[in-house]
Amino acid sequence: MNPNNLGLVETQYFTFAEAPNELTLESGVKLGPITLAYETYGTLNKDKSNAIMIFHTLTSDAHAAGFQKDDPNPGWWDGMIGPDKAFDTNKYFVISSNVIGSCKGSTGPASINPKTGKPFGLSFPVVTIADMVLTQKKFLEHLGISKLFCAAGGSMGGLQALKWAVLYPECVGSVISIAANHRHTALQIALHEVGRQAIMSDPDWQNGDYYGKSIPARGLALSRMIGHITYMSDKSMDEKFGRKLIGKERVGFDFSHDFEVENYLKYRSDSFVKRFDANSYLYLTKSLDYFDLAEDSDLTATFKGVKASFLVISFSSDWLYPSYQSKEMIRALKANDLDVSDCEINCSYGHDAFLIEIEGQSRLISHFLNRLSKEKIYGK
Amino acid sequence: MENNQTSLVRFDHQIILDMVGRNSKVLDLGCAKGDLLSLLIRNKAVKGTGIEIDEQAIYKCIEKGLTVSHGDIDSGLMDYSSKRFDYVILNESLQEVLNPEKVILEALRVGKKVIVGIPNFCHINARFQIFFRGQVPVTHELPYQWYNTPNLRFLSLKDFKNFCRLKDITINRTRAISAQKEVKFLPNLFAHIGLFLLHKD
Numbered sequence: 001m002n003p004n005n006l007g008l009v010e011t012q013y014f015t016f017a018e019a020p021n022e023l024t025l026e027s028g029v030k031l032g033p034i035t036l037a038y039e040t041y042g043t044l045n046k047d048k049s050n051a052i053m054i055f056h057t058l059t060s061d062a063h064a065a066g067f068q069k070d071d072p073n074p075g076w077w078d079g080m081i082g083p084d085k086a087f088d089t090n091k092y093f094v095i096s097s098n099v100i101g102s103c104k105g106s107t108g109p110a111s112i113n114p115k116t117g118k119p120f121g122l123s124f125p126v127v128t129i130a131d132m133v134l135t136q137k138k139f140l141e142h143l144g145i146s147k148l149f150c151a152a153g154g155s156m157g158g159l160q161a162l163k164w165a166v167l168y169p170e171c172v173g174s175v176i177s178i179a180a181n182h183r184h185t186a187l188q189i190a191l192h193e194v195g196r197q198a199i200m201s202d203p204d205w206q207n208g209d210y211y212g213k214s215i216p217a218r219g220l221a222l223s224r225m226i227g228h229i230t231y232m233s234d235k236s237m238d239e240k241f242g243r244k245l246i247g248k249e250r251v252g253f254d255f256s257h258d259f260e261v262e263n264y265l266k267y268r269s270d271s272f273v274k275r276f277d278a279n280s281y282l283y284l285t286k287s288l289d290y291f292d293l294a295e296d297s298d299l300t301a302t303f304k305g306v307k308a309s310f311l312v313i314s315f316s317s318d319w320l321y322p323s324y325q326s327k328e329m330i331r332a333l334k335a336n337d338l339d340v341s342d343c344e345i346n347c348s349y350g351h352d353a354f355l356i357e358i359e360g361q362s363r364l365i366s367h368f369l370n371r372l373s374k375e376k377i378y379g380k
Numbered sequence: 381m382e383n384n385q386t387s388l389v390r391f392d393h394q395i396i397l398d399m400v401g402r403n404s405k406v407l408d409l410g411c412a413k414g415d416l417l418s419l420l421i422r423n424k425a426v427k428g429t430g431i432e433i434d435e436q437a438i439y440k441c442i443e444k445g446l447t448v449s450h451g452d453i454d455s456g457l458m459d460y461s462s463k464r465f466d467y468v469i470l471n472e473s474l475q476e477v478l479n480p481e482k483v484i485l486e487a488l489r490v491g492k493k494v495i496v497g498i499p500n501f502c503h504i505n506a507r508f509q510i511f512f513r514g515q516v517p518v519t520h521e522l523p524y525q526w527y528n529t530p531n532l533r534f535l536s537l538k539d540f541k542n543f544c545r546l547k548d549i550t551i552n553r554t555r556a557i558s559a560q561k562e563v564k565f566l567p568n569l570f571a572h573i574g575l576f577l578l579h580k581d
Contacts, residue, residue, distance in 0.1 A: 309447075330449065334459045343438045343450045363439050371445040 006066030006082050006089065009075070011037050011105055014139050023134065029125035033114070036139050037062040037098035037105025041081055042089030044145070049376070051145045052087055052369075053136065054096045055153030055160035058227075058284050059276050061104035064096035079358040086362040091373070092149065099160075100135045101127040101284050103277035110211065110277045122208035127283060129156075129291045133163045137171070149376075150369060151308075152176035154354035155321065156284070159291050162329075165308045166293060174309040174372050176365060178354045179321045182299060182329040183292040188320065191230055192285040195223030199278045208279050220278040221269035228268055233317035233350030237261065299332040306333075311368045312342040313361060315353040341368060392497055392573055393419055395555045396471060399495055399577050400424050404466035407431070407491065409453045409483075410473025414441035421446075426467075431456040453477050457486040464490050471497035471575075475531045481547075488549065488580040496576045500556075502536035504569050521572045537567055537574040544578065553577040 015035045017023040022032030039062045044051060054064050056076065065081035067074050075096075081087045087094050098106040101124075109124040116123075140148070151161040151172050158180020165172045202219025204210055229237075241261040245251065251258045257266070294302045312330055314323040323344045333340045345360045347353050354361065389397075393416050400406060402424050408417050411430030414437075420426045430448040432438055441448040449456060453470075454477055468491030470483070475498060477483045487494045499521055506517035516526050524531065535543075537556060544551050555575040556567030563571040 327451070331459045334449075335461060337464070339447055341442060341447050341449065343435065343442070346435055360435075360439070364442050367442045367445065374445070 004082055004084055006041050009039055009066035009068060011039050011062050013037055013105060014142060016138055025125055025131045026128045027125055031125055034100060034107045034135055036135055039063055039096045041065055041094040042092055044093040048145045049149060051093045051095060051148050052150040052152060053148050054094055055157030057155040057157055062096050062098040086365040097136050097139060099132040101280060101287060103280040109279035109283055119211040121279060126286055128287050129159050129163050132160055133167055137168060147171050147173060150174045150176060154178035155180060156288055162293055165306050166302060169306045172308045176311045178313045179315055179318050179351055181321045181325045184289050189289045192289055195226050196282050196285060198222040199282060216278045217273045220273050220281060223281060224269040224272040225265045228265060230320045231350055231352040233348055235317060235348040236350050300335045303332055303336045309339040309372060311364060313364060314344045316344055316346045317348045318351045318353060320351040389419060391557055391560050392575060395575050396495055397423055400426060400467050406467045407465045408469045413437050414444045414446045417446050418444050453483055454479055457490055460490040462489050463492055467491055467493050467495055469495045474498055475533045480533055494578045498535060498540055498574050500537050500571050500574055501534040502568060503572055549578050549580045551576050551578055
C-alpha cells in the first residue's frame with residue numbers, strides 16, 4: 001500500500017432526533033429521526049482540538065478519501081486528504097459528513113418515512129444549507145468535539161463551511177472556502193431551475209412518487225448534462241474534445257451523435273442516473289438556491305462576531321462561482337478586521353478545478369493550517 | 381529579540397524595519413514573496429497583511445505563514461476602513477501602479493502612516509546616459525528596456541517631495557540610499573532609492 005494513502009475506509013452512520021425530540025428545520029417543519037452518513041480519517045487528539053470537517057458538493061457523498069471494499073476508485077478528494085497531504089491525517093482528525101436531503105446514506109426524500117412506511121418523496125421537507133449545518137453540529141456534539149480546528153469545502157461544501165462560521169462562531173477556528181460564494185446568484189438559480197424542470201417534466205417523475213417504479217432517468221440525465229457543462233470551462237472543453245468526431249470521418253447529416261463532447265455528456269449523465277436520486281437533486285439544488293449568507297441584509301454585518309481565520313480560494317476559469325464574487329465576500333470579511341488570505345488559482349478546469357487542481361490548493365491549505373496550528377500552540 | 385541575520389537583509393528593508401513601530405499593524409502593498417513582512421513580524425512583532433498580484437508569490441507568502449490577499453494595489457485598498465493600519469508600506473511598487481496619486485491618498489486614508497520606497501530615475505548614471513548617449517537609461521537598479529519595463533511611472537526623489545507638498549502630505553522622515561549605504565550629499569543625484577515616512581492630517 002502507498003504510505004500516502006489511507007487504505008480501507010468505511011462509511012458510518014449517526015442517527016438522532018428520534019421522536020419526540022425531532023429537529024425543527026429552518027422552514028419550521030419538524031423532522032426525525034435523522035441519519036447522517038460520515039467517514040473519519042486520522043486520530044482525534046486528547047484535547048479534541050485537531051478536528052477538521054470536510055463538506056462535499058451537490059451530488060457527492062461522505063466517502064472523501066481512501067478506498068472502500070471492492071471499489072477500485074478512491075474517495076472524491078483523496079488527493080487532498082491523507083498522510084502528508086494537504087489535510088494531513090498524521091496531524092488532523094478529518095471528518096467528512098454527508099448532508100441531509102442527499103441519497104448517499106443520510107435522510108432524504110428517498111428514505112422511508114417512519115410514519116407511513118413508504119419513501120418520503122415530495123413529503124420530505126425542503127432543507128437548507130443552515131439545516132445541513134445544524135445536523136452536522138448535532139453530530140459534532142455527539143463526537144464530544146466543541147470546536148472545529150477548521151471547516152473546509154468546495155462549491156456547496158464551501159457554502160456549508162461559511163455558514164458554520166456565521167451560525168457557530170465559537171465553534172469554528174478557521175474556514176477554507178473553495179470555489180464558493182456568499183450567495184447564489186440569478187445565473188446559478190436559473191441553471192438549477194432548468195435542471196429541475198428537466199426532471200419534473202419527465203413523465204416518469206410522477207410528482208416525486210416513482211420509487212419502486214420506473215425512475216425519471218431521462219430528466220435526471222438531462223439535468224446532469226446541463227450541470228456538467230457548468231462545471232467545465234470553454235477552454236477545458238475545447239482542449240478535451242475540440243470538434244473531434246466519434247468513430248467517423250465526417251458528420252452524419254442526421255441527429256445521431258457526431259461529436260465526442262456529445263458522447264461524453266451522455267456517458268457521464270447515464271452513469272449519474274445510476275448513482276443519484278432525482279428527488280434529491282431537486283431538494284439539494286433548492287437548498288443551494290435559497291442560500292444567501294446575508295439573508296438580504298448587509299454582508300459586512302453578517303460577519304460581525306465571526307472569529308475564524310479564512311482562506312478563500314477561487315479559480316480563474318470558474319464561471320459558475322467566479323472569483324470576483326468571492327472578492328465581494330473577502331471585502332466584507334476584511335471590513336470586520338478578520339484574518340483573511342485569498343488566492344485565485346490560474347487554471348482552465350472551470351468550477352471542477354477544486355477536484356482536479358491538487359498542487360496549488362495543497363500548497364495553500366497545508367501552510368495555512370500549519371500557521372494556525374503554530375498560533376494555537378504559541379499564540380498569535 | 382533582534383534578528384542576527386540582519387546583515388543579510390536588504391538595506392532598504394533594514395531602513396523600513398527601523399521606521400516601523402513595535403507591535404503595530406502593517407499592510408504591505410505589493411508584498412512580493414513576503415520577505416519584508418516576515419522580517420517585520422520576526423523583529424518588530426507586527427500584525428501584518430500583504431497584497432500581491434502574482435500568484436506564485438502568493439504561494440511563497442502563505443508558505444512563510446503570512447496573511448496575504450491576491451489582487452492589485454489599485455483596487456485592493458478600498459477593502460479597508462479608515463486608519464485600520466498603523467503603517468501602510470508601498471516599497472518598490474508605486475512606480476508600477478496605474479494611478480499613484482489615488483493609491484497614495486488611499487494608503488494615507490487606511491494607514492496612520494505610510495512608508496513609500498521609490499527608485500530614483502534621476503540618479504547620476506541615468507542622467508549621464510540620457511545626456512551623453514541620448515538613450516533612455518538602463519542601470520543596475522533599473523535594468524529594463526523601454527519595451528519590457530513594468531514601471532509605469534518615472535520619478536525622482538525631488539518629484540516625490542514636490543508631490544507631497546502639493547497634496548499637503550507631511551514627510552516625517554526621509555532616507556536616501558545607494559547600494560548598502562546612506563546618501564547624505566545631493567541625494568537626488570547620488571541615491572538609487574528614496575524612502576519616505578508620511579502622514580496626512
